[in-house]
Amino acid sequence: xxLGVREQVLDHARADILExxxxxxxxxxxxETSIDDVARSLGATxxxxxHHFRSKADLFAEVFRMGMEMNYAALEPLRLTRGRASxxxxxxxxxxxxQMITTKAFxxxxxxxxxxxxxxxxxxxxxxxFGALLQHRSEYGNMFREVIVxxxxxxxxxxxxxSITNQLMFMTLNSPIFWYSPxxxxxxxxxxxxxxxxxxxxxxxxxxxxxxxKR
Amino acid sequence: xxLGVREQVLDHARADILExxxxxxxxxxxxETSIDDVARSLGATxxxxxHHFRSKADLFAEVFRMGMEMNYAALEPLRLTRGRASxxxxxxxxxxxxQMITTKAFxxxxxxxxxxxxxxxxxxxxxxxFGALLQHRSEYGNMFREVIVxxxxxxxxxxxxxSITNQLMFMTLNSPIFWYSPxxxxxxxxxxxxxxxxxxxxxxxxxxxxxxxKR
DNA sequence: TTGACAACATACCGGGTAGTATGTTCATCA
DNA sequence: TGATGAACATACTACCCGGTATGTTGTCAA
Numbered sequence: 001x002x003l004g005v006r007e008q009v010l011d012h013a014r015a016d017i018l019e020x021x022x023x024x025x026x027x028x029x030x031x032e033t034s035i036d037d038v039a040r041s042l043g044a045t046x047x048x049x050x051h052h053f054r055s056k057a058d059l060f061a062e063v064f065r066m067g068m069e070m071n072y073a074a075l076e077p078l079r080l081t082r083g084r085a086s087x088x089x090x091x092x093x094x095x096x097x098x099q100m101i102t103t104k105a106f107x108x109x110x111x112x113x114x115x116x117x118x119x120x121x122x123x124x125x126x127x128x129x130f131g132a133l134l135q136h137r138s139e140y141g142n143m144f145r146e147v148i149v150x151x152x153x154x155x156x157x158x159x160x161x162x163s164i165t166n167q168l169m170f171m172t173l174n175s176p177i178f179w180y181s182p183x184x185x186x187x188x189x190x191x192x193x194x195x196x197x198x199x200x201x202x203x204x205x206x207x208x209x210x211x212x213x214k215r
Numbered sequence: 216x217x218l219g220v221r222e223q224v225l226d227h228a229r230a231d232i233l234e235x236x237x238x239x240x241x242x243x244x245x246x247e248t249s250i251d252d253v254a255r256s257l258g259a260t261x262x263x264x265x266h267h268f269r270s271k272a273d274l275f276a277e278v279f280r281m282g283m284e285m286n287y288a289a290l291e292p293l294r295l296t297r298g299r300a301s302x303x304x305x306x307x308x309x310x311x312x313x314q315m316i317t318t319k320a321f322x323x324x325x326x327x328x329x330x331x332x333x334x335x336x337x338x339x340x341x342x343x344x345f346g347a348l349l350q351h352r353s354e355y356g357n358m359f360r361e362v363i364v365x366x367x368x369x370x371x372x373x374x375x376x377x378s379i380t381n382q383l384m385f386m387t388l389n390s391p392i393f394w395y396s397p398x399x400x401x402x403x404x405x406x407x408x409x410x411x412x413x414x415x416x417x418x419x420x421x422x423x424x425x426x427x428x429k430r
Numbered sequence: 431t432t433g434a435c436a437a438c439a440t441a442c443c444g445g446g447t448a449g450t451a452t453g454t455t456c457a458t459c460a
Numbered sequence: 461t462g463a464t465g466a467a468c469a470t471a472c473t474a475c476c477c478g479g480t481a482t483g484t485t486g487t488c489a490a
Binding site: 228259260261262263266267 | 436438
């Protein structure tokens with residue numbers, strides 16, 4: 001199940017700001033979003049935000065971190081489940097895609113954070129913060145990496161170049177953060193089916209057998 | 216074969232600026248890139264750029280347009296080739312991925328342009344320009360859409376939801392603009408093999424038969 | 431030779447924004 | 461009940477950057 005911000009952050013005031021900030025960053029991008037924009041979307045002013053966060057970069061880093069921690073929390077219960085690796089991958093992938101959809105704003109921030117770091121668009125001080133976050137993120141990626149290797153060893157997946165395959169897999173699984181938008185009257189089941197289609201596409205890309213692809 | 220800027224743009228002065236601008240936009244993003252940055256990377260000043268382009272938004276739009284036109288030019292010779300649709304798709308996809316890699320900076324601008332348009336981060340005047348460009352781009356997308364439908368009708372592809380499948384396919388084919396970076400001593404053949412792996416992954420996602428997947 | 435224009439460089443202005451310094455309000459507790 | 465501090469709002473500053481107005485240089489045609 002997907003986890004929201006309020007379950008993760010105890011401080012309500014901070015959680016509200018983080019959620020508003022995530023939405024603004026998603027809608028307008030990092031630089032195009034002013035602190036006043038975030039404040040306005042809360043019906044407040046700058047003072048409120050700077051009372052809880054030291055800087056704009058700091059606020060963004062927290063949104064970044066939050067997005068990743070929610071992913072970890074969603075994946076944790078699935079890590080040690082038994083059975084074939086390919087089945088475990090499918091559960092993990094499904095959970096991941098669900099996170100991409102249900103916490104889209106935060107995941108966009110994660111994406112942007114990675115992009116900013118790679119481009120070096122960070123203050124030296126921020127660079128260490130981002131470095132730690134990306135370290136954490138790469139561990140997250142490794143969880144998938146290990147599973148698909150294991151599934152290949154078990155004969156369920158079939159691919160040659162691990163790095164590229166892993167890259168492409170994540171590209172597919174993450175893609176909803178770019179094209180998904182909620183439809184009116186959409187149920188939880190609708191979203192899960194949507195996620196399943198994404199997972200199936202990635203499954204095929206990994207060389208997964210077709211019989212198991214439908215679930 | 217991939218086409219560069221100089222083949223497309225007659226005016227050398229404009230071509231130089233466009234190339235520098237594309238690189239800057241890729242490295243720093245649109246807003247983070249100042250006109251002075253672009254000028255500095257050319258060893259020049261603002262004056263040179265504003266002599267050839269009316270505004271920053273206009274400069275960006277030209278980079279955007281250039282990226283798309285190069286794609287069209289690369290795809291044009293393949294449009295009407297004979298044979299099975301799935302084979303034609305493979306050739307088109309291969310050419311597309313090659314474009315993503317060899318003109319990465321411009322393709323990133325295209326991506327950013329789409330993103331900006333969707334977010335409404337454009338001046339009203341720019342909005343019409345972008346609208347036309349995106350119209351053109353959607354035609355480009357339709358060329359692939361038609362081919363994969365045809366290939367499905369011929370029994371070579373197998374998928375249910377066209378929209379999502381098309382979305383995910385492009386996501387995979389475009390992905391090199393995010394993760395590709397040239398290696399020292401890399402040959403044309405190396406890049407083509409890399410592209411082939413991406414194409415194969417997308418092929419599988421479309422439900423393509425495995426026998427033909429290796430080429 | 432000169433004037434005229436293209437192709438820039440230089441100098442400057444104004445708007446927007448991150449960050450700060452300083453109120454103001456309200457709850458809590460001694 | 462008065463003091464204290466958290467949780468904001470308001471007012472202000474400094475800076476960056478897009479755009480413009482103006483200067484400079486080389487070239488080419490008459």
